[in-house]
Amino acid sequence: MSVSLNYLIGLVLVTGGVTIALRAFPFAVFGAGGRPPAFIGYLGKVLAPGAIAMLVVFCFCSYFKDRPFAESWALPEAVAGITVVLLQLWRRNPLLSIMVGTVIYMLMIQH
Amino acid sequence: MGIYYRMNKTILHAAFKNTLPVLMGYVAMGFAAGVLLADTLRSPWSPLWAVLTSVTSISGALQFILTGWIRLATPLPEVALLTVCLNLRYAMYGLSFIEKFRGLPWKQKFYLIWAMTDETYALEVECRAPQGANPISYCLAVAMLDHAYWVIGVTAGALVGGILPFDNRGIDFAMTALFLVILTDQCRERANRWPALIGAAAAVASRLIFPVDRMLIPAMLFMLAVFLAARKRLDPERNAKSGEARS
Numbered sequence: 001m002s003v004s005l006n007y008l009i010g011l012v013l014v015t016g017g018v019t020i021a022l023r024a025f026p027f028a029v030f031g032a033g034g035r036p037p038a039f040i041g042y043l044g045k046v047l048a049p050g051a052i053a054m055l056v057v058f059c060f061c062s063y064f065k066d067r068p069f070a071e072s073w074a075l076p077e078a079v080a081g082i083t084v085v086l087l088q089l090w091r092r093n094p095l096l097s098i099m100v101g102t103v104i105y106m107l108m109i110q111h
Numbered sequence: 112m113g114i115y116y117r118m119n120k121t122i123l124h125a126a127f128k129n130t131l132p133v134l135m136g137y138v139a140m141g142f143a144a145g146v147l148l149a150d151t152l153r154s155p156w157s158p159l160w161a162v163l164t165s166v167t168s169i170s171g172a173l174q175f176i177l178t179g180w181i182r183l184a185t186p187l188p189e190v191a192l193l194t195v196c197l198n199l200r201y202a203m204y205g206l207s208f209i210e211k212f213r214g215l216p217w218k219q220k221f222y223l224i225w226a227m228t229d230e231t232y233a234l235e236v237e238c239r240a241p242q243g244a245n246p247i248s249y250c251l252a253v254a255m256l257d258h259a260y261w262v263i264g265v266t267a268g269a270l271v272g273g274i275l276p277f278d279n280r281g282i283d284f285a286m287t288a289l290f291l292v293i294l295t296d297q298c299r300e301r302a303n304r305w306p307a308l309i310g311a312a313a314a315v316a317s318r319l320i321f322p323v324d325r326m327l328i329p330a331m332l333f334m335l336a337v338f339l340a341a342r343k344r345l346d347p348e349r350n351a352k353s354g355e356a357r358s
Binding site for chain 2: 003007008010011012014015016018019020022023024025026027030039040041042043044045046047048049050051052053054055056057058059060061062064065076077080081084085088089092094095097098099101102105106108109110
């Protein structure tokens with residue numbers, strides 16, 4: 001298909017520019033002079049675990065975007081996910097937990 | 112170039128080890144996004160566009176949606192608005208780093224802010240720098256490695272196109288597993304458990320109302336509302352103070 005060069009350049013500039021602006025926003029607003037208000041520090045602390053937990057839920061939800069939930073009843077996701085958490089609690093070795101969990105997941109969905 | 116001088120082998124080694132799961136996830140997902148881009152553009156220049164888009168917008172979901180926009184020739188103002196919606200969470204991530212990045216040379220600060228993806232954010236929050244190493248150098252190494260993985264993945268995908276050497280379905284679970292590992296470690300600390308539970312609950316509530324690709328922003332807002340409303344109960348510093356007063 002033919003796409004105009006100008007459109008592609010515009011697309012790169014717009015998406016790249018907006019993404020940088022969003023990432024820089026809190027630094028521009030609270031970072032220049034003076035300390036940010038105490039509640040910003042509080043938000044920074046609680047948002048870290050909150051956002052990670054949210055992303056975990058998001059990741060699990062995204063597996064059922066293109067295939068019906070009832071096809072597997074989330075069994076591969078549950079088995080692999082629980083394995084990762086238990087291994088991490090036991091061995092405290094992130095790479096081990098992630099690799100074992102991913103291999104289990106790949107084997108289960110490809111069988 | 113200043114940022115490269117401060118890298119030493121120990122830091123790079125630790126950063127590489129800790130970013131290995133991201134390497135798997137980014138290369139696999141980036142590859143898929145690259146294949147899709149090449150398929151849409153059908154031009155000998157598509158690897159160049161793969162490099163340009165992956166270097167500038169370093170964002171997984173955006174990279175995929177970008178291809179859809181090219182296909183539909185979506186007007187640029189609409190693209191801008193959709194990018195804001197999709198990536199609004201990045202504006203929240205920065206809040207965790209205002210103090211940590213304060214006073215850094217502008218090149219380092221700009222790069223750290225620019226390159227902060229979901230996964231890089233997670234690894235920088237966790238900050239498993241080797242003992243005695245400068246945590247900022249470690250964060251820079253993590254950011255650069257993750258950035259490189261993504262660019263390599265997308266570009267390789269655009270170059271190779273549809274030819275896959277092995278069945279890599281499911282390899283993207285490495286990303287989920289990475290988040291799970293970080294969450295597990297965060298929850299060892301008691302103060303993080305309620306915030307994590309609230310984040311998860313907000314995501315579930317949002318998913319019940321919205322489709323997957325639109326759930327993140329409402330979930331972010333739900334979570335933020337609960338955090339603001341429950342500050343008295345959740346603020347670790349306030350709790351620490353009242354705990355001392357009691358004992």
